[in-house]
Amino acid sequence: MAVYTDITDEELATLLADFDLGAPLSLKGVAEGVENSNFLLETEAGRFFLTIYEKRVSEADLPFFLGLMGWLAAHGYPSAPPIPARDGELLKRVRGKPCAIVAFLSGLSVRRPTAAHCREAGRGLAALHLAAEGFTLTRANNLGQAAWSPMFASLKADAEGLKPGLAAQIDADLAVLAAGWPQGLPTGVIHADYFPDNVFFQAGRFAGTIDFYFACCDALAYDIAVALNAWCFEADGSFNITSARALVAGYEALRPLSDAERAALPVLAHGAAMRFFLTRLHDWGATPAGALVRPKDPLEYERKLAVHRSSPDLVLFGAPASANASAGKPS
C-alpha cells in the first residue's frame, strides 16, 4: 500500500510520447505493492499498469523481471506482459526513476483461500514453472538459504526485541537449515513470492499471476514451500492439511514431484518461513514511525517457523506419496 512517486500530467504525457498508446484518459495511483509505485493507466489504446521502480528493486534486475513477464505471456501463461516503447525498449524513466508500462490483467485475489483455491493455485504455480522453461536470462535468489545467516547477523537485537530468547532459537533454526538444505533438486525460474494477493481468480478458477519482482532461479519445490506457508495456514496459526494436500495435488496435476522433491518439502517449508520472517523482521525495524507503509508482522512467520520446527512431518501430509499410509491422519 504505497505510492512513493507521484507524477504530473506533463510527465505522463512525456512518457507516453515514447509509446504507441495514444493519449492518456485517466491515471489512478493504486494502493498495491509495497516495493514500487503503481498506477492504473487508461489510454486511447486500453488499460495498463504503470510501475515506477523504487529503490528496493535493483535496476540491474529489471531486464530479468520484464523479460520473464514478456516470456510467460508469450508462452500462454496468464500474466501481464510489459508493453514495448516505439524504440523496442521495455524500460523507460520518469523523474529519473526506471518505469515500465505493463498490460492490465483482470482478476481478483482471495483473502481466505479455500482448499479449492489452493488446488487452483497449485496448478497455476506448476503452469508458471512449465511456461518459464526455455527462458534464458538468469537471476540468483539473493534471498535464498545462503543469505539467511548473514542477514540475521544484523537483526539479532530486533529478534530479541520481538520476543526474548528468539535470537538463539533462530540461530538454531539456521544451523538446522544449513545442515539439511537439499541439493540437486530440479531448478528453474520460481516466482518466490506466490502469496494469495499475487494470484488472481475468476469464478473460482486460477486466472493469472502478478508481481514477478522477486522471481529468480532456484529449486522449483522451494516455490511450493513458499506457497504452502502463504496459503495453507489458518488465521489462528494452525496448518490446514486439506489445503496443503490440495495445493500439492493441483501442482502435481501439471508437474509431478520427484521423490527427492517431495521428501525435501518439510525443510524447504521451514526455510521458506525463515526467509519471510527475516525480511519482515528487517522491514519492521527499518520502517520509520510516520511511514505510509505499514510493515507486515514478523511474528506471523515466527509462528510458522515454530510449526515447522516442532512438526517437520506436517508438510508431508500435504504431499502424499501414492502409498503413503499416514495421509489419512492429519496430526
Add this chain to the structure above:
Amino acid sequence: MAVYTDITDEELATLLADFDLGAPLSLKGVAEGVENSNFLLETEAGRFFLTIYEKRVSEADLPFFLGLMGWLAAHGYPSAPPIPARDGELLKRVRGKPCAIVAFLSGLSVRRPTAAHCREAGRGLAALHLAAEGFTLTRANNLGQAAWSPMFASLKADAEGLKPGLAAQIDADLAVLAAGWPQGLPTGVIHADYFPDNVFFQAGRFAGTIDFYFACCDALAYDIAVALNAWCFEADGSFNITSARALVAGYEALRPLSDAERAALPVLAHGAAMRFFLTRLHDWGATPAGALVRPKDPLEYERKLAVHRSSPDLVLFGAPASANASAGKPS
C-alpha cells in the same frame, strides 16, 4: 491517499449480489481521497468506483451527496452518478459502513494549471452551478463563515505552535470576516472543494468533476473564491492574476456575476483561505504520527490568508468589470 477499509472477495460478492452489475472482475484500492476508502471496481457490466464512507463523512449527509451526483449526471453535467441497487437504493453497507457504487469517470487532473486550464475550470464550475438548479435537497455549509470562530477556539495553541503570533492574527482575520461577510448573494448548490485534483481534463478541455463530499448550499460566488485560492496561486506563493482573470472569465461565459458578487470576491477569497487553513490546522494537530495519511500543510493556506489580508483588491483583478480601469495593472 488512504485505504482505511479493506474488503474481502466474499464481502464484495455479497455486496454485488444486491446490484445488476454481474460478477466482479477486478478490484484495486485507489490511493485517492482522504475522507473515504476508494476502490476501482471492474465487473461484467463495466468499470465503477466503490466508495466506503469513513467516519469523517456523516451518514445523514449521504442522501444529499448521492442525490446531487445523480441529479448532476442526469442534467448533463460530466460527473459520475451513483448506481442504484436492485431495490433502488443508492446506499449499501459493507463491514457495517455505508458504501456506494458510482460510475467511472475518465479524465486527468492537472498538477500545475495554466491560465487556459483555469478558464476551463471556471466554465466547469459555472456549469455545475447551473446544472444543480432545481435540485431540491439541501445541506447547510457546516464549514461556512459562522463555523470558523468556534472552530478556531480549540486550535489557538496549534496556531501558535505553527508560528508564534499567529493566533492573534487569525483572531483579527476572523473579526474582519465576521464584520464584512456578504449577505444576500445568490445561493445554490456549491462544490465547496473545487481543487485541481477534483477536476478532470481531456486534451486541455474541462471533462468533469469528482468528489462532491463537501457540497452544500451557500453563496455561489464563494465557490469561485475557493477555486481562486486553489487554482491561481503559484508554488512560490504569488497570486497569478492572469489565471484568476481566466477562471472568472470562464465562469462568466456561462453565468455572469452580479456587481454584488464581483465586489464580494475579495472577502470571499479571504474567507475561503480561512476555511482551508482551519481544517488543515485541525488535521495537522489531529493526525497521529504513524497514520497512513500525510496531512496537508496548513502553512500553505496561512500564506494565502496573508496575501488576502494585505492585498484585498488583488482578487478583483481577476474579475474585471467591463470598465475596470485597474484591470491592466497587476499589483
